[in-house]
Amino acid sequence: MGYQSSPAPTADDLPHLRRCVDLAREALEDGDEPFGSLLVDAGGVVRFEDRNRVKGGDQTRHPEFEIARWAAEHLTPQERREATVYTSGEHCPMCSAAHAWVGLGPIVYATGTAQLGAWLQEWGVPAGPVAPLPVGEVAPGVPTRGPAPELADEVRALHARLHGVHDPA
Known part of the structure; x- marks a missing residue:
């Protein structure tokens, strides 16, 4: 397919990405999977x-999906196009599709689908029920920036x- 790699996040993106990582940590500390996201106008x-x-068992409760729902209810189409979604991990296919259908602007992510997939494979974690496709494969019209190497570890x-x-890396 026509998937192309994304440019790196900018210095202006990093404070928002750091907040996403903080939200991911909050999720983990609450017994959830470590992902966090922001919608910035x-x-x-x-x-x-x-x-x-x-x-709680509802695997659709991803922050990126919640952002799409919130944006559809609270922002005009133009505001959605001009907004940026920041996230600790590149959108899954479900969230990529929701993002595109709602008409949100760029996605900036701290770590990419390929990175997470490589880590999980290295640790022997079984694959999930949905193919781990990058945003560009699911929503080719959505611009992306990522990953941010300074947040990978x-x-x-x-x-x-x-x-x-136990990961000494």
Whole structure:
């Protein structure tokens, strides 16, 4: 397919990505999977933030999906196009599709689908029920930036904790 790699996040993106990693840590500390996301409007204001909430059994409770729902209810189509979604991990196919259908702007992620997949494989974690496709394969019209190498070790450590892996990396 026509998937192309993404440019790296900018220095201006890093504070938002760091907040996403903090939200991912909050999720993990609450017994959930470590993912966190923000919706930032064109003026740089955080309009919505959330973290994973799948521990109760509803595997659709991803923060990126919640952002799409919130944006559809609270923002105009133009505001959605001009907004940026920041996330600790690249969107899964479900969230990529929701993002595209709602018409949100760019996605900036701290770690990518390929990174997480490699870590899970290295640790012997079984694959999930949905193919781990990058955003560009699911929603080719959505611009992306990521991953952010400076956050990779921190995000990797959160996922290692989730899976009970002692990870010296």
